[in-house]
Amino acid sequence: MINIFEVNETNSMIEQEKLDVRTITLGISLLDCCDGDLDALNRNIYAKITRLARNLVSTGREIEIEYGIPIVNKRISVTPVALIAGSACSSLEDFVSIARTLDKAAADTGVNFIGGYSAIVSKGMTRIDELLIRSIPRALSSTERVCSSVNIGSTKTGINMDAVRLMGEMIKETAEATKEQNSLGCAKLVVFCNAPDDNPFMAGAFHGISEADAVIHVGVSGPGVVKHALESVRGKDFEVLCETVKKTAFKVTRVGQLVAQVASERLGIPFGIVDLSLAPTPSVGDSVAEILEEMGLESVGAPGTTAALALLNDQVKKGGVMASSFVGGLSSAFIPVSEDQGMIDAVIRGSLTLEKLEAMTCVCSVGLDMIAIPGSTPASTISGIIADEASIGMINQKTTAVRLIPVIGKDVGDMVEFGGLLGHAPVQQVNRFDCSRFINRGGRIPAPIHSFKN
């Protein structure tokens, strides 16, 4: 039988260490909504999303109350729109009408974000893929809740450098189109390599074609719980450190698994996966950076940071995998800058640079995330950063992503506010040397060799 100490431990994780379930994400296939008529397509999309998600928010709320665990976000991911819009869309405006439909469906079901305004172009782009990508700036500037992602490479296909070049331009255009809100549109746009089909976290969530008609995914969190657990093993060796992270990750993930199962049962929608990610928020005590500093770093970015992050991720996975029947999505620790107070402080202190963040992404999920850069950064430089990040993913068979925000009108050292969970960030220095001749070559980088690993 459960005892008073165990009950108190769980409740203090929730109350003092900010344990929560970060998101319940309902993945919905839109493949059966296809129609050659744009109005009919929009009607079908709206009807299917609102039918399947009508009880999502209220069910999430019920679970929160009954189990006493906060569920911060309820969200929806859909089939990449480029896959379903082909026969109905022939202009940018046609695509934007679908974004507006998604936005309305999200608002009417009460979710704060809907992901899947996406295209998968890891090897080549169809005319439709390209139209969707070119419509992203308009779609994100004329909607509130729609999130967009584009997969531009994979370990199996190599990197589509035409798409990389185009995405650099689209990020700049999105920044311009939303400059009145500190280029906020870019916070809802992710460029992936090896994007997973079952990611529940925004802005990169979409419902991949390998998924069932509808599924429930859950993203757990809990950086504060890990940090608190590590405070009790200060000065102990790495064996003790790793065991502590692993045991804590197990406990955190068990809560996610429970919430996923209950939500799936009550909504009558199959359970997909639990995503084991440690997802920080801008509030104090909910930071991945603070965990790394608790391990013994003076400030994130110091030598040792990559090793600390690598061991953190590996132990989170080891603990989490046993706690859940199905693990998927991105699963490890996010290192966004604007959404993590410890990262923000490290950038201001001068210990954390873009280059060190890039090194950290070699061992973490997902990539260069929520980083504000000068609005004057050329599109080709952004494409260069995307190509670097995608190469890390392609060669190392892992998901990597870029979510950069070139804030129009801001320069290095300025502070930018995005609001809510998106947080705030100091504008960071970008390497000023040019890579446009490299980016403008066009074509593809071939898939890597899968042997001779060194």
Added chain:
Amino acid sequence: MSKTIITVVGKDTVGIIAKVCTYLANNQVNVEDISQTIVQGYFNMMMIVDTSKSAKPFSEMVTELETLGDEIGVKIRCQREDIFTRMHRI
């Protein structure tokens, strides 16, 4: 049917258990186990209860117990047991 855990934490005062138990009895909730400690003057109690005979919706009970706690000056939480067993038992 899974059990429910009620926890009461706060400054010790006369009649905390009586008031909580009166509420539970009025709502046909059966108390199966109580453990209680006082740490540095703070009252800390956990009850394992069975709500299956109660007609009251679970979420209402959560809110009413919270309100009762506010009246007594303690924090009362009412949660389904699964969250604890899942976390602490393999």
